[in-house]
Amino acid sequence: MPNHKFSRRDFARRVALASAATLVPASVLTNPDLAPTAARQFAPNAPPLPPASQTEADARTQSILAQYGSRLSDQQKTEIARLSNNQQRQLDILRAYSVQNGDDPALYLKPLMEREKKPAPTNPAATSTAKPAQAAPAPAAPKPKS
Amino acid sequence: MPATSQELHFLAISELAARIQSKKLSPVDLAKHFLDRSEKLGPRFNAYARLTPELALEQAEAAQKEIARGHYRGPLHGIPYAAKDLLATKGMPTTWGAKPYADQVFDYDAAVIEHLRRVGAVLIGKAAMIELAGGMGYRYASASLQGEAKNPWNTQCWTCGSSSGSGAVVAAGLAAFAIGTETWGSIVCPSSFCGVSGLRPTYGRVSRFGAMSLCFSLDKIGPMCRTADDCARVFSAIAGHDIRDRGTVPIDKAAFTFSPSLDLKARPLKIGWLTNAWKQVDPEVERVSKAAHATIRKLFAGTRDTTLPTGPWEEAASFIVAVECAASFRDLIRSGRVSELNDSLGQIAGYVNQELPASDYLQALKIRQILQKKMDKVFETYDVLVAPTLPVTASALDANIENIFSGGDPFGAIGNLCGFPALSVPCGFTSKNLPVGLNFVAKAGDDLAVIIAARTFQQHTDFHRRHPKL
Numbered sequence: 001m002p003n004h005k006f007s008r009r010d011f012a013r014r015v016a017l018a019s020a021a022t023l024v025p026a027s028v029l030t031n032p033d034l035a036p037t038a039a040r041q042f043a044p045n046a047p048p049l050p051p052a053s054q055t056e057a058d059a060r061t062q063s064i065l066a067q068y069g070s071r072l073s074d075q076q077k078t079e080i081a082r083l084s085n086n087q088q089r090q091l092d093i094l095r096a097y098s099v100q101n102g103d104d105p106a107l108y109l110k111p112l113m114e115r116e117k118k119p120a121p122t123n124p125a126a127t128s129t130a131k132p133a134q135a136a137p138a139p140a141a142p143k144p145k146s
Numbered sequence: 147m148p149a150t151s152q153e154l155h156f157l158a159i160s161e162l163a164a165r166i167q168s169k170k171l172s173p174v175d176l177a178k179h180f181l182d183r184s185e186k187l188g189p190r191f192n193a194y195a196r197l198t199p200e201l202a203l204e205q206a207e208a209a210q211k212e213i214a215r216g217h218y219r220g221p222l223h224g225i226p227y228a229a230k231d232l233l234a235t236k237g238m239p240t241t242w243g244a245k246p247y248a249d250q251v252f253d254y255d256a257a258v259i260e261h262l263r264r265v266g267a268v269l270i271g272k273a274a275m276i277e278l279a280g281g282m283g284y285r286y287a288s289a290s291l292q293g294e295a296k297n298p299w300n301t302q303c304w305t306c307g308s309s310s311g312s313g314a315v316v317a318a319g320l321a322a323f324a325i326g327t328e329t330w331g332s333i334v335c336p337s338s339f340c341g342v343s344g345l346r347p348t349y350g351r352v353s354r355f356g357a358m359s360l361c362f363s364l365d366k367i368g369p370m371c372r373t374a375d376d377c378a379r380v381f382s383a384i385a386g387h388d389i390r391d392r393g394t395v396p397i398d399k400a401a402f403t404f405s406p407s408l409d410l411k412a413r414p415l416k417i418g419w420l421t422n423a424w425k426q427v428d429p430e431v432e433r434v435s436k437a438a439h440a441t442i443r444k445l446f447a448g449t450r451d452t453t454l455p456t457g458p459w460e461e462a463a464s465f466i467v468a469v470e471c472a473a474s475f476r477d478l479i480r481s482g483r484v485s486e487l488n489d490s491l492g493q494i495a496g497y498v499n500q501e502l503p504a505s506d507y508l509q510a511l512k513i514r515q516i517l518q519k520k521m522d523k524v525f526e527t528y529d530v531l532v533a534p535t536l537p538v539t540a541s542a543l544d545a546n547i548e549n550i551f552s553g554g555d556p557f558g559a560i561g562n563l564c565g566f567p568a569l570s571v572p573c574g575f576t577s578k579n580l581p582v583g584l585n586f587v588a589k590a591g592d593d594l595a596v597i598i599a600a601r602t603f604q605q606h607t608d609f610h611r612r613h614p615k616l
Contacts (some may be wrong), residue, residue, distance in 0.1 A: 008615040052379075052589075059497070064501060068497055071482050071485065076493070076494050079494060080497060080498055084498055087499075088442075091465075091502075091503075091506055093461045094461050094465060097458050097509075103515060103516060104512070104515050105514075106363070106512030107511060108363060108392075108393070109349055109350075109364070109393070109565055111349050111350060111395065111518075111566075111591060112518050112564070112589030113346055113395070113399055113590050
């Protein structure tokens, strides 16, 4: 069942869109569909974004225009809309990739080097004696579904 | 017919070093030779941001005196080189290839410049580059304070970027080697387009202290030379831990020692030839790379075809580049001075990148970690993965880069996301006499494997000995 309620986030987004309207190129104001249409003109083979993704990309565009619109030409504003759309496609792909709660982000890239890997246990008995006798079983490490 | 490597300016470091050590060649004469050539030919290719003749002659004279006294520092002593203009050099402009930084002067040297001074190398100039190493995005070769870098093999073609000047310098024989940097493709692409050998070291093996920061988790510094052997020599001089760069790996893993007498057969390498590195390959590149494939199979017994794991690696890499770059140049973006960049894309892309959500950046970093583990498995089977460096040859100077590289670059994305070493060497020429590159990639820390593989390839081929006729 469709949910017609606006979340606070949706509300804030709409306020931002409204407040930024004066910074949007005139051509966009007269036709609310023009930003994505313009984007498709630059990338004719790209399929249209799903509505939710388009809303998100548009919100980012409007945020940029609200902050920096006065220093941008109409052509640059249209180009920014296209770039936001392209970024959104990447975002959608990244978000669709399954990661688990326990997957660590490579916050600071540490190349995986041979000598840094923990040596595999050669003697199972020795490994088990290294653990506390009453230790609870460790939770299985989450594995990426990929 | 292309020129041969018998001319002084096309000699490999090992050959120049032998002459210098035996006092048959004076470092001062050599520096003057390269300076004269750079003054004459450099502007033809927009190869340099600036020449440094006074410093070069001072360093060359010092080298000459030391060698005369019997103090020979090693194979780079008295060897002239150029450094990409994003490496700080004390007391002279370091422009980062971009107008907003045209007058920027540091009062210290980058770590790489320090290292090379210590081994007696002679800095003859700062190589031109794409503005801000391309971090703000660019569509055209003209995205540089120094103008479009022209390819010595055909001046109607580009050198590729962002180490555009470094590629031109080495290909045209304007210096014995050059230093480039790579965040994603900026060493291997110009090496391929310009027909030179370029090493992208493992992330963290070369200190980036004093280098322009583009993407802290992806930036690497490496040599561009005439041969894989030369790359190894320069790499051994610049590799090492540095407390001033927190990205450098520990001392024992950063240092690199190279012996030219290395027995190439002492370590048999398991080679995987990648069949899915590129979605589409230019027919001429395909022809050349097929021949290279046959050579590789002959040289390395048990070479097998293999594939890269599939996943959103390019998206993750693009996203990380976009966010880290926006953070690196936050002030430039917010001040509006990005409008001073040459490229129309560079003038606005920072605004878009600044808006990207932090949670998605972390998602990209999680994907990066997953990829590292997947690739670790690949390297349990293979020591080195090989593929054409690029699916195309040097593009026209006025071409829109977005169209040339529209086919994606999973191999580049994976290699750079995981910090793997790569070495691109020329593996043939098209009917229009444009070089084609072959890329060797190994697991992190195993820079020696790519050097051995590329060196073996070059011992059995002569593409690296061909040079443009200027």
